[in-house]
Amino acid sequence: xxxxxxxxxxxxxxxxIAVTAGCGSxxxxxxxxEPFAPTTDNPDPSLGIEGITVIEYPVGLHVRSQQRVAYxxxxxxxxxxxxxxxxCNGTVYDxxxxxxxxxxxxxxxAVWITYDPKLVTGTDLARLVxxxxxxxxxxxxxxPDLSVPISLxxxxxxxxxDGPSDSRIDHFVEALRLNRNTFPEPGATCSTLPDVFxxxxxxPFQAGPPDRSSPDTVPxx
Numbered sequence: 063x064x065x066x067x068x069x070x071x072x073x074x075x076x077x078x079i080a081v082t083a084g085c086g087s088x089x090x091x092x093x094x095x096e097p098f099a100p101t102t103d104n105p106d107p108s109l110g111i112e113g114i115t116v117i118e119y120p121v122g123l124h125v126r127s128q129q130r131v132a133y134x135x136x137x138x139x140x141x142x143x144x145x146x147x148x149x150c151n152g153t154v155y156d157x158x159x160x161x162x163x164x165x166x167x168x169x170x171x172a173v174w175i176t177y178d179p180k181l182v183t184g185t186d187l188a189r190l191v192x193x194x195x196x197x198x199x200x201x202x203x204x205x206p207d208l209s210v211p212i213s214l215x216x217x218x219x220x221x222x223x224d225g226p227s228d229s230r231i232d233h234f235v236e237a238l239r240l241n242r243n244t245f246p247e248p249g250a251t252c253s254t255l256p257d258v259f260x261x262x263x264x265x266p267f268q269a270g271p272p273d274r275s276s277p278d279t280v281p282x283x
Contacts (some may be wrong), residue, residue, distance in 0.1 A: 098236040105243035108219055111233050115220045121169065121246035127265065130272035131162055131280045137176050137205055138165050139215035141282050149261045150174070150252035152196040155203035158267030163259065164203070168217040170250035171240040172199045175231075176215070178208035182225070186211075189226040199239050199252050206269060217245040 098107045108114055119140030125131060131142045138161050147166035148159055164174050175194060182190065190212070194202040205213065212223040214231060216238035223231055242248045259265075272279040 098233040100237065100241045100243060106237065106241065108216075108221075108234060108237035108241075108244070111221060111230050111237065113221060113230070114234070117218055117220075119218055124166075125162060125280050126278075129162070129278045129280050130268060130276075131165075132272055132274055132282055133161065133165075134282050135220065137161060137174070137208070137213055137215055137220075139168060139174075139220045140218045141165065142280050143169065144265075146259050147252075147254060148201060148264060149254045149259060150201040151198050152194055153201045153261060154191050154195050155201070155261075155264065157204065157264075158206055159203045160265035160267055163265055164201070164215075167201060167252065168215060169245060170199075170247050170252055171242075171245045172201060172216070172252055173235050173239045174215040175200070175202040175212065176205035176208060177202070177212045178210065179204040179206065181208075181211040186226050193226065193231065193235075200235065201252075206267070216241075219244065 097104075097110065100107055109116065115135075117135070117140060123142040124145040125142050127144060127146070131138070133141060142162075143165035144160070144162040145166070146163055147170055148155075148163040150167040150170065150172035168174060175190065177187070177190060190202065194200045210222045211225055212228075212231070214221045214223065214234045216234070219234075219238055221230060221234050238244055240248075254261075274281075
């Protein structure tokens with residue numbers, strides 16, 4: 063049987079009222095309503111975000127640096143990944159990065175924001191950078207031919223957005239960044255050593271699906 067997929071239905075009027083009227087915390091100066099902060103009674107508030115996709119993935123499956131994973135989603139947000147994680151301490155990558163490294167960062171509790179460089183430019187791009195830069199357990203990179211402006215990933219969770227003004231971006235980050243109920247490795251760091259992962263020269267993005275006949279291609283299941 064394949065992985066369990068759940069897509070949240072549209073938010074109800076009650077949720078909308080709670081979001082607009084509730085007291086807020088902030089992510090990079092943007093108000094975020096409390097209903098999206100994890101609690102004992104609501105361990106995964108992201109399920110209340112309209113349009114979110116949730117998939118259950120096996121954890122702790124590592125591949126070598128020359129291997130590619132035949133991911134089931136683009137961008138990927140769970141499954142086998144490189145033994146080395148991408149730096150995710152508010153890191154803004156100017157160039158696309160290797161998915162297998164990024165997925166490992168998600169296993170550590172990070173949120174990975176990707177964008178289509180043809181669709182997000184100028185002021186919109188600067189606003190997105192402002193949300194991420196210097197913020198722990200966040201990272202951002204372009205993702206060529208994404209076909210949607212913005213896609214957010216945390217372990218087992220994904221959300222697409224039309225632009226940086228979408229309030230669901232803040233809700234996603236509030237609900238899932240370092241949410242111990244939703245990622246496998248609480249306490250894992252987002253920093254890497256330069257001789258293991260060079261932020262200025264990260265492993266490059268590999269476009270297109272991998273060759274499934276290659277011995278260096280790792281299936282999802």
